[in-house]
Amino acid sequence: MADAWDVPLLTQWLTGFRDAVDQAGEELTALDSAIGDADHGSNMQRGLxxxxxxVTDAPPADCGAFFKTVGMSLVSNVGGASGPLxxxxFLRMGTVAGTAETLAIQLFGECLQAGLDGLVQRGKAQAGDKTMVDAMLPAVRAYDEVAADGGPMVSALTAAAQAAAQGRDGTTPMEAKKGRASYLGERSVGHQDPGATSMTLLFETAAKVFA
Amino acid sequence: MKKFINDPSAVVTEALTGMAAAHPSLRVDVEQRIVYRARPKGAGKVALVSGGGSGHEPMHGGFVGAGMLDAACAGEVFTSPVPDQILAATKEVDNGAGVLHIVKNYTGDVMNFEMAAELAAADGVEVATVVTADDVAVQDSTYTAGRRGVGVTVLLEKIVGAAAESGADLTSITALAQRVSDGGRSMGVALTSGTVPAAGQPTFDLPEDQMEVGIGIHGEPGRRREPLAPAHEVAQMLVEPILDDADFTQGETIAFLNGMGATPEIELYLMYGEVAKILTDQGVTVARTLVGSYMTSLDMAGCSLTLLTADDELLRWWDAPVNTPGLRWGQ
Structure with a gap:
């Protein structure tokens, strides 16, 4: 296997992410009940x-088309804040991927960075606000470190997944500053952020594709 | 969970089907989950589009009709509608005079309406947006997502709906909407949690002897728990933070006591009686009153109080005829 993403591998990733979210559906909803509105699991399941x-009914021609199709499906089917986020x-990842048929370690890193920038711009959240940014930001940094040394992809993605999980765990003691959990103020402390939890699954399932 | 449902995932669609069957004055796109007026308002008038998560009925679909909204987009239970729906509704009701989006300040709602407004603008539809944020239970600071949009949204849809019916342009409609939004304050309290059909169990646990003070309308827990208190003390907990936040002693006020879904009208009137006493004592002149369950949170027991500063113009729009499934007078 070449050390790069192509449409079949991206599809495998997406399917893996869907399965992981399906499995974690009740956990995500339970986390969201504690500090949100109990719908993160079911919304993500529907959107994925x-x-x-x-992407399986009409396989996209290139990586950019793949990400755009996924992004539009999520925007149109998830609802809440998670849909636009x-x-x-994914839409921003698609812009960077363009018509590329494969995404090697550098280009995929640029896609991730663009996705992160889009996430931050749409949600106006910063690190430490107890959101999905707290999982994705360290994940992208960890990916970049390995990518700078030349990879391989599996190492970069594994490092990203581990950093995302740490970031996710780090949301528990945080006081939420964005999203519905912020209405709870101090009462949001002690609960793991559902968005950071699903974001970690995204990176964990990416690593599994190359494992 | 004891509910009148067939399938938890079909609740929204099936409720819209029932709404269409019950109200010939509405045209319901069940597929897209958009409620329209069966008879659109005349050309050249600003159209009003709102929407939000389902579970708050009659808001917003029940407020579609003459004198209020032109279209309402229904999301999943407690989940914002998606940009496709909002865009479709916006383009459908645009009469060439522009469209006002009425959005409650919740992260998801704001983002989805924002994306839809960007897409509508790209299609040449002029869209303005008002975001309601009247819940004093939430501190408005850079450290939160800002105050939630609650009860004032109902009053705004009525008042601005009447102005739009009169043919006012988008600029003045938007300014009026902003004035209503800025002049409203709300506070809510819950006795029980609601149960989201897809979740199957109450969103939060609330012991028999406790109440949740400062709740929103999506089943999110409030800011603090208190022992259950007599109604006159609860009334104080509703009024005090509102009057601490804004001055309602100048001019006149519209008072809105809203039921959260499972509180009977007898308790709402009892509570309004207590609220009215306090308001009189505090020098607040109530010019108009609305009591009932208009912005609910599924089967949550509880209520919210909204006060809105109202001058003659606002009262005139408030008194103007309205004919919707949820609010109807003067016709």
């Missing part, structure tokens, strides 16, 4: 089912 259908993330 639609995204998987979209995950949707913007």
């Amino acid at each position: 089912a639609a995204a998987v259908s979209a 995950y949707g913007t993330l």
